[in-house]
Amino acid sequence: MIPVKGYAGAKVAVLGLGRSGLATARALIAGGAEPLLWDDSPEARDKAEAEGFTLTDLGRANAFDGVTSLITSPGIPHLYPAPNKILARALEAGVPVDNDIGLFFRSFAASDWDDFETMPRVVCVTGSNGKSTTTALIHHILEVAGRPVQMAGNIGKGVLSIDPAQDGEVVVLELSSYQTDLARALTPDVAVFTNLSPDHLDRHHGMGGYFAAKRRLFSEGGPDRAVIGVDEVEGQFLANQMGMGPQDDRVIRISSGQKLDQFGWSVFARKGFLSEWRKGRQVASIDLREVSGLPGAHNHQNACAAYAACRALGIAPKMIEGAFGSFAGLPHRSQLVGERGGVRFVNDSKATNVDSAAKALQAFPRIRWIAGGMGKDGGITALQPHLGAVVKAYLIGHSARDFALQLGKTPHEICETMAQAVARAAAEAEAGEVVLLAPAAASFDQYPNFEKRGDDFVAQVQALIGG
Structure with missing residues (x-):
């Protein structure tokens, strides 16, 4: 568990008692806060009470008196198509609204990191399609490479349920637009944007709002490396915004289908072959055609994204190639x-x-x-x-x-x-x-x-x- 910092002795409202909500409540208690829990679902409330939590009806009058913050679950609308009625009351009262992702980034670093030889790193993956496969593939590559690694977020555990970091550990998070849209802190070391296609448009009031939610992962904290799929205009725009020019290798452009040999750092797949280019020359190539766990051009894009993220973490191309071969894929995804x-x-x-x-x-x-x-x-x-x-x-x-x-x-x-x-x-x-x-x-x-x-x-x- 990651104890939440900055709320010791404070009352913190928690709306939504699914996986992330209950994990948030535990982490708040571990950090010395007093969580006030509520869910509109009687079944979710019963589950929380069975675990020993006390419920507070956040819909009653004056429920937010003395409350420092409201932490909401990602599935609860906060703006479009209309805010949840309890969340709307928090907005009216001026109570800061956050989510577990924001709490994680505020709380992950610990004092014992001063004794580590290698600082822990956080890799975040967002986009419309391929997030889960890319996240799981990065996790798999790092495991094969012998790096301590944990996976959480929209896949696996809730972010506050993971263990405190070890020396040199990498935490890989899959983040949906619902999670990036509301987090008040977003400071990954490596941020990955896979692609963009229409989805959740009612929740974000159209494609512009949807892209803006994804873009926050890059604009709020500024990652050390940005891995960006440029097969859509939104990705091209984001890469342009993050870099100081085409040779800025803090941005790694990725593609499935385009040859990207004119940039400071790029990874692309064409005709079944992944190529890494740096400063005008090819430095590595991998044949993806016989990788059974990554069939098709869409998975080749996922491979490019995972490869680029792991290269940004210092993993050698041959190590990544070997890990591709042992990747079994995810249930329900090819x-x-x-x-x-x-x-x-x-x-x-x-x-x-x-x-x-x-x-x-x-x-x-x-x-x-x-x-x-x-x-x-x-x-x-x-x-x-x-x-x-x-x-x-x-x-x-x-x-x-x-x-x-x-x-x-x-x-x-x-x-x-x-x-x-x-x-x-x-x-x-x-x-x-x-x-x-x-x-x-x-x-x-x-x-x-x-x-x-x-x-x-x-x-x-x-x-x-x-x-």
């Missing part, structure tokens, strides 16, 4: 579930939007595509240019019939359930093809989350092929 008769089964349940589904559809040459669920605005119309590898689509869930109307000439079948879709795709698939779950939709019509949807796919496949 996860190879199994193979039968030359047919591979891949679980990409995390592909909940059109952009991430498009990347998955470009990763394999011949695809039996399982898609559907609770479709988002626009459905899958934007996927038309990416359907060339789809042999046939098998559609499930609430939006199955809407998706069928948007597939054009692509062969398809409405299957309704995951079990039927897996059975039909497996029965028709031929050697060399991939049965791919990449839903391009939310899961909430049939499953509580994308993980449960992916778990169902895995269970159906394993029952079919044995495993």
